[in-house]
Amino acid sequence: MTSKRIELIAKPNPAHFVGDGFRVHNFIPSYPGLDMKRMDPFIMLDYNSKYAFPASSSPKGVGVHPHRGFETVTIAYKGKVEHHDSAGGGGVIGEGGVQWMTAASGVLHKEYHEREWSKTGGDFQMVQLWVNLPAQYKMSAPKYQALDHEKIAKVNLPEGAGIVEVIAGEFKGIQGSASTFSPLNMLNTKLEKDGQVEFTIPADHNTAMLVVEGSVRVNDTDIVPTDHLALFENKGENFTVFALQKAVVLILSGEPLNEPIAAHGPFVMNTRAELMEAFRDFNEGKFGYLED
Ligand code: MN
Numbered sequence: 001m002t003s004k005r006i007e008l009i010a011k012p013n014p015a016h017f018v019g020d021g022f023r024v025h026n027f028i029p030s031y032p033g034l035d036m037k038r039m040d041p042f043i044m045l046d047y048n049s050k051y052a053f054p055a056s057s058s059p060k061g062v063g064v065h066p067h068r069g070f071e072t073v074t075i076a077y078k079g080k081v082e083h084h085d086s087a088g089g090g091g092v093i094g095e096g097g098v099q100w101m102t103a104a105s106g107v108l109h110k111e112y113h114e115r116e117w118s119k120t121g122g123d124f125q126m127v128q129l130w131v132n133l134p135a136q137y138k139m140s141a142p143k144y145q146a147l148d149h150e151k152i153a154k155v156n157l158p159e160g161a162g163i164v165e166v167i168a169g170e171f172k173g174i175q176g177s178a179s180t181f182s183p184l185n186m187l188n189t190k191l192e193k194d195g196q197v198e199f200t201i202p203a204d205h206n207t208a209m210l211v212v213e214g215s216v217r218v219n220d221t222d223i224v225p226t227d228h229l230a231l232f233e234n235k236g237e238n239f240t241v242f243a244l245q246k247a248v249v250l251i252l253s254g255e256p257l258n259e260p261i262a263a264h265g266p267f268v269m270n271t272r273a274e275l276m277e278a279f280r281d282f283n284e285g286k287f288g289y290l291e292d
Contacts, residue, residue, distance in 0.1 A: 001200065001236070001237045001238050002235070002236040002237065002238070003219055003236045003237075003238050003239055004201065004203070004207065004219075004232045004233060004235070004236035004237060004238060004239045005219060005232065005233050005236060005239075006218055006219070006221075006222045006224075006230045006231070006232055006233070007231050007232060007233045008033050008034075008230070008231040009222065009224055009228055009229070009230050009231075010027055010031045010033075010034060010228060010229040010230075010231065011227075011228055012025035012027070012047065012049060012227045012228065012229075013025050013026055013027070013030060013031060015049070015051075018046065018062055019060070019061050019062030019063065019111075020060045020061070021053075021059070021060035021061035021062060021111070021112060021113050022046070022048050022061070022062065022111075022126065022128070023048055023049075023051045023124075024046035024047055024048045024128070025046070025047045025048075025049060025227070026044075026045070026046050026047075027045045027046075027047060027210075027229045028042060028043065028044050028045040029043065029044060031229075033231070034229075034231065036132075036261050036263060036268075037261065038206065038231070039206045039208055039231070039252070039254075040132065040206055040254070040256040040257055040258065040261075041131050041132040041133075041182055041184060041206075041254045041255075041256065041257050042129055042130070042131060042132075042184075042206070042208070042252055042254060043070065043130045043131070043132045043261070043263070043268060044128075044129065044130035045127070045128075045129055045130075045210070045229070045252075046127070046128045047126075047127050047210060047227070047229075048124060048125055048126040048127070048128075049125065049227045050077075050078060050123050050124070050125040051123070051124055051125070052121070052122060052123055052124070053079070053113065053118075053121045053122065053124050054121045055118070055119055055120055055121040056113075056118045056119070056121060057118075057119065058118070059082070059112040059113045059114065059115050059118040060112065060113050060118065061081075061082075061110065061111050061112030061113055062110060062111045062112070063110055063292055064108050064109070064110045064290050064291075064292050065108065065109070065110070065266055066103075066106060066107065066108050066266050066267070066282050066287045067101075067103035067106070067107060067109065067266045067267070068103055068104070068105065068106040068138070068266070068267045068268075068269070068278045068281075068282075068287075069103065069104070069132070069133060069138045069267055069268040069269045069274075069278070070103060070130050070131060070132045070133050070138075070268045071100060071101060071102045071103060071104075071130070071131040071132075071133065071181075072099075072101045072103065072109075072128060072129070072130055072131075073098065073099070073100050073101075073128070073129040073130075073131055073178075073186070074093065074098065074099045074101075074111070074126060074127070074128045074129075075097075075098050075126065075127040075128075075129075075167070075188065075250065076093045076094060076095055076096065076097050076098070076125075076126055077095065077096075077125035077126060077127070077212055077213075077248070078095060078122070078123040078124055078125035078126075079094075079095075079113065079114075079117060079122065079123065079124035079125065079126070080092055080093065080094045080095075080113065080114035080116075080117040081093055081099065081111060081112070081113065081114065081126065082111070082112050082113070082114045082115070083099050083101065083109060083110070083111050083112075084109060084110055084290065085101060085107040085108065085109035085110075085142070085144065085290065086107050086108040086109065086287060086288035086289060086290040087107050087141075087142040087143075087144065087288065088144075089101060089107075089109075089142070089143070089144025090144070091144075091146045092114050093146070093147075093148070094114075094148075094149070095149065096149030096152070096165070096188075097146075097147060097148050097149050097152075098145075098147040098152065098167055098177075098178070099144075099145075099146060099147070100144070100145035100146075100147060100168075100178045101142075101143075101144050101145075102133075102140075102142055102143035102144070102145075102181075103142055104133060104137060104138060104139065104140045104141060104142050104143070105138070105139045105140060105141065105142065106142070106278070106281065106282070106286065106287040106288075107142045107287060107288070108287050108288060108289070108290040109290065110290065110292070125212070127210065127212075127250060129252070130268070131180070131184070131254075132257055132261070132268060133181050133182075134181055134182055134257055134259065135257075135259050135270050137181045138269060138270070138274075145178055145179065147167065147177050147178060151177055152165045152166065152167055152177045152188075153165070153166040153174050153175065153176060153177050154166070154174075155171050155172050155174050157191075157195065157197055159195075160192060160195070161191060161192060161195030161196055161197060162189065162190045162191035162192050162195040162197065162243070163189075163190050164187050164188070164189050164190075164197065165187070165188040165189070165190070166187060167186040167187065167188055168180050168184060168185065168186040169183070169184055169185030169186060169187065169253070170185065171185070171187055171199075182254065182255060182257060183205075183254065183255040184205075184252075184253060184254035184255065185201065185205070185251065185252070185253045185254070186250070186251070186252055187199070187250070187251040188248070188249075188250050188251075189241065189248065189249045189250070189251060190247075190248050191214075191216070191241065191242075191243035191246070191247045191248075191249070192243065192246055193214075193243055193244070193245055193246050194242070194243060195242075195243045195247075196240055196241065196242045196243070197240065197241050198238060198239070198240045198241075199238065199239055199240075199241070199251060200237050200238050201232075201237060201238075201239075201251075201253045202237065202253075202255070203234065203235050203236060203237050204234060204255065204256070205234070205253040205254055205255055205256075206234065206253065206254055206256055207231075207232040207234075207251070207252065207253040208229055208230060208231050208232065208251075208252050208253075209224065209229065209230045209232075209241070209249050209250065209251050209252070210228075210229045210249065210250040210252070211224050211225060211226055211227065211228050211229075211230075211247065211248075211249050212226075212227075212248040212249065212250055213226065213246065213247055213248035214226060214243055214244065214245040214246050214247030214248065215244045215245060215247065216241050216242060216243055216244060216247050216249055217241075217242045217244055218230060218239055218240065218241055218242075219239050219240055220240070220242070223244070262274060262275045263275075264279075267279070267282075
């Protein structure tokens with residue numbers, strides 16, 4: 001097997017606010033070279049790098065809004081997020097937890113800092129991904145998977161190098177905790193200083209790594225600092241990650257869907273007609289109801 005090399009190291013774009021609760025750097029689709037097709041099926045990646053929110057009596061966040069045609073996945077690194085949707089899904093995730101919401105045919109949802117956490121505030125750090133759905137599942141029923149940290153499958157690395165949390169996909173024969181609609185890997189990897197891990201990912205998978213803490217060296221050649229995203233070439237299967245300091249990296253890989261994308265705002269479909277239909281259905285109240 002040959003090694004999978006880094007194609008691009010993306011520095012974080014300037015931060016902007018989503019609602020008043022998420023201060024994010026967008027990597028996908030706005031970073032040059034990281035459009036919606038390049039990391040297919042990962043069509044959006046917002047990264048709230050570590051940011052201290054002051055105490056607030058009312059929770060900050062994003063009010064009621066719709067989605068159709070994909071999944072939203074939120075990974076909490078610091079702080080707590082609360083979610084409610086019109087399909088009845090909802091809950092709170094804390095550090096190390098993941099919310100996996102399949103919007104599919106359509107939901108309304110809202111995303112806020114958890115009420116009690118808001119009262120004290122503190123460091124907040126999150127990743128939100130949009131995972132595209134294959135055409136045949138875009139209009140399937142919405143679904144919600146709450147993955148508390150304790151529920152996520154974990155693999156201890158040899159020699160105390162660290163731990164790999166298998167959110168989705170597979171690592172060293174251990175299956176991920178989330179069910180997915182297409183083959184993909186989401187591996188949250190915690191390394192001790194000088195710890196090393198090797199990943200084997202199919203050559204054709206679109207593959208990237210976000211450095212959430214510390215800094216790492218990949219394949220003994222490329223240094224990827226905190227809050228940077230490395231995009232890999234679509235050839236070769238193996239790469240190593242070595243922690244220059246205690247580090248946390250999120251590995252994302254997926255088999256491309258290679259289907260047409262028609263996207264606007266909160267809707268991601270395959271054709272313009274389907275996109276128009278999404279707006280029409282939303283305006284006619286067909287996404288259900290959710291109290292603000
Ligand atoms: Mn949303």
